Amino acid sequence: MAKLSALGLSDWLVKQCRQLGISRATPVQENCMPAILQGRDCMGCAKTGSGKTAAFVLPVLQKLSEDPYGIFCLVLTPTRELAYQIAEQFRVLGKPLGLRDCIIVGGMDMVTQALELSRKPHVVVATPGRLADHIRSSNTFSMKQIQFLILDEADRLLEQGCTDFTKDLEVILQVLPAKRQTLLFSATLTDTLQELKSIALNKPFFWESKSETRTVEELDQRYILTPEKVKDAYLVHLIQTFTDEHDDWSIIIFTNTCKNCQILTMMLRAFNFPTISLHSMMKQKQRFANLAKFKSSVYKILIATDVAARGLDIPTVQVVINHNTPGLPKIYIHRVGRTARAGRNGVSITLVTQYDIHLVHSIEEHTQTKLKEYPVEEEEVLQILTQVNVTRRECEIKLESTDFDEKKEINKRKQLILEGKDPDLEAKRKAELEKIRSQKKKFKEKIQENIQKQKNAQLKKKLMKKKYIKKKKQLKGFV
Numbered sequence: 364m365a366k367l368s369a370l371g372l373s374d375w376l377v378k379q380c381r382q383l384g385i386s387r388a389t390p391v392q393e394n395c396m397p398a399i400l401q402g403r404d405c406m407g408c409a410k411t412g413s414g415k416t417a418a419f420v421l422p423v424l425q426k427l428s429e430d431p432y433g434i435f436c437l438v439l440t441p442t443r444e445l446a447y448q449i450a451e452q453f454r455v456l457g458k459p460l461g462l463r464d465c466i467i468v469g470g471m472d473m474v475t476q477a478l479e480l481s482r483k484p485h486v487v488v489a490t491p492g493r494l495a496d497h498i499r500s501s502n503t504f505s506m507k508q509i510q511f512l513i514l515d516e517a518d519r520l521l522e523q524g525c526t527d528f529t530k531d532l533e534v535i536l537q538v539l540p541a542k543r544q545t546l547l548f549s550a551t552l553t554d555t556l557q558e559l560k561s562i563a564l565n566k567p568f569f570w571e572s573k574s575e576t577r578t579v580e581e582l583d584q585r586y587i588l589t590p591e592k593v594k595d596a597y598l599v600h601l602i603q604t605f606t607d608e609h610d611d612w613s614i615i616i617f618t619n620t621c622k623n624c625q626i627l628t629m630m631l632r633a634f635n636f637p638t639i640s641l642h643s644m645m646k647q648k649q650r651f652a653n654l655a656k657f658k659s660s661v662y663k664i665l666i667a668t669d670v671a672a673r674g675l676d677i678p679t680v681q682v683v684i685n686h687n688t689p690g691l692p693k694i695y696i697h698r699v700g701r702t703a704r705a706g707r708n709g710v711s712i713t714l715v716t717q718y719d720i721h722l723v724h725s726i727e728e729h730t731q732t733k734l735k736e737y738p739v740e741e742e743e744v745l746q747i748l749t750q751v752n753v754t755r756r757e758c759e760i761k762l763e764s765t766d767f768d769e770k771k772e773i774n775k776r777k778q779l780i781l782e783g784k785d786p787d788l789e790a791k792r793k794a795e796l797e798k799i800r801s802q803k804k805k806f807k808e809k810i811q812e813n814i815q816k817q818k819n820a821q822l823k824k825k826l827m828k829k830k831y832i833k834k835k836k837q838l839k840g841f842v
């Protein structure tokens with residue numbers, strides 16, 4: 364690994380890095396930073412926990428120190444928690460500059476944010492939706508002079524997942540100068556390379572870590588094959604084992620829905636495990652508070668949806684458990700990347716049902732890594748099975764008595780209104796689609812049924828014929 368000073372960084376920055384325990388550059392830093400310092404656009408693809416954030420923060424700070432003004436740099440990132448984490452890196456490394464940053468994310472007060480933007484901070488770190496709202500509704504700030512546009516988790520910002528950022532990105536790109544440096548980073552850039560190239564227009568410098576595998580060597584990747592109904596018992600058993608065997612440990616458990624996240628949190632708490640949750644149906648202040656409690660080890664277990672899958676850097680996390688097998692290898696890579704960061708060791712355990720085996724094959728093919736079975740004393744799991752399932756059911760009933768589902772419905776309606784859609788019309792359209800789908804399904808089933816009936820009839824006919832011929836032969840022989 365190269366010394367930071369050899370890469371063209373100023374002494375003050377090298378000193379600042381040293382104070383944070385960073386003395387040598389990681390490969391993504393060693394390769395991307397000189398190109399950025401030369402003024403080139405850059406696309407960096409390196410494994411999780413490999414120091415991509417500092418790879419863009421350090422050159423931006425160096426350039427900012429040479430010509431300080433606001434707004435100098437805009438960083439876009441898909442989640443609010445990640446925006447705070449990136450802003451913190453800028454703040455800590457840029458302390459000697461007296462750096463002023465501003466975080467623009469949803470769920471926080473818009474008026475305060477507008478005021479901060481009008482004060483021309485050096486660096487703005489934002490999630491696309493809220494920044495686009497400010498651009499649409501206010502003319503008290505300008506981004507016409509920015510020198511750097513950075514897309515962290517760039518592939519996520521461009522894909523049309525459950526949160527689609529593309530429209531907001533269009534709004535933002537319209538107010539940015541064409542002459543700027545654009546930097547794109549992620550652990551999974553390659554699938555969206557073409558779209559990304561249309562954003563980083565100036566023949567970007569592209570660097571990808573050369574490695575056969577797409578996950579880090581320090582990560583021990585395991586799976587447990589389990590029937591759906593025994594999953595929670597395995598989960599409780601695993602956590603109990605980790606609690607018994609380790610003093611200083613933290614676990615992130617990923618699950619697929621906000622509701623499941625809530626139920627699992629209640630269930631693990633019923634077993635007295637220090638558990639806290641993070642999902643998009645929580646109020647933003649609660650999200651930040653919960654993450655802070657987990658980071659400071661007040662709570663050792665975080666149950667989260669994929670809102671926590673990307674970017675979060677919590678060094679104490681030694682174990683990641685996938686309560687559901689991720690449907691996409693990309694999501695798996697980011698989830699398990701919350702452990703084994705910056706050269707540390709870590710374990711990931713994926714709970715796999717018989718219906719998920721093809722997903723595991725796809726993950727293995729994509730990551731070029733074979734998942735190994737995690738050994739478990741099945742007897743011990745079966746011993747707690749009934750107790751765990753009863754507790755889960757109790758938690759489900761408790762949650763049903765709250766307004767959780769209602770809140771979800773209200774959130775959905777709010778989202779549709781924000782997207783300019785009529786929630787009632789959408790509900791009608793959905794119901795109609797569902798009706799058509801169910802009619803199609805019924806029709807298909809009917810056809811299948813008829814085909815089967817025909818087949819059965821043919822078979823019966825054949826058998827009858829066989830029987831008849833046999834009987835005829837017997838009769839002939841008799842005569």
Ligand SMILES: Nc1ncnc2c1ncn2[C@@H]1O[C@H](COP(=O)(O)OP(=O)(O)OP(=O)(O)O)[C@@H](O)[C@H]1O
Pocket residue numbers: 384385386387388389392409410411412413414415416417549550673674675676678700704705
């Ligand atoms: N040169 C370095 N030497 C030692 N530690 C470093 C260095 N650069 C960064 N780090 C530390 O490594 C950790 C991971 O860095 P970072 O969060 O930037 O990873 P990343 O590549 O962005 O991961 P992800 O893809 O998950 O977002 C951080 O705690 C950071 O402080």
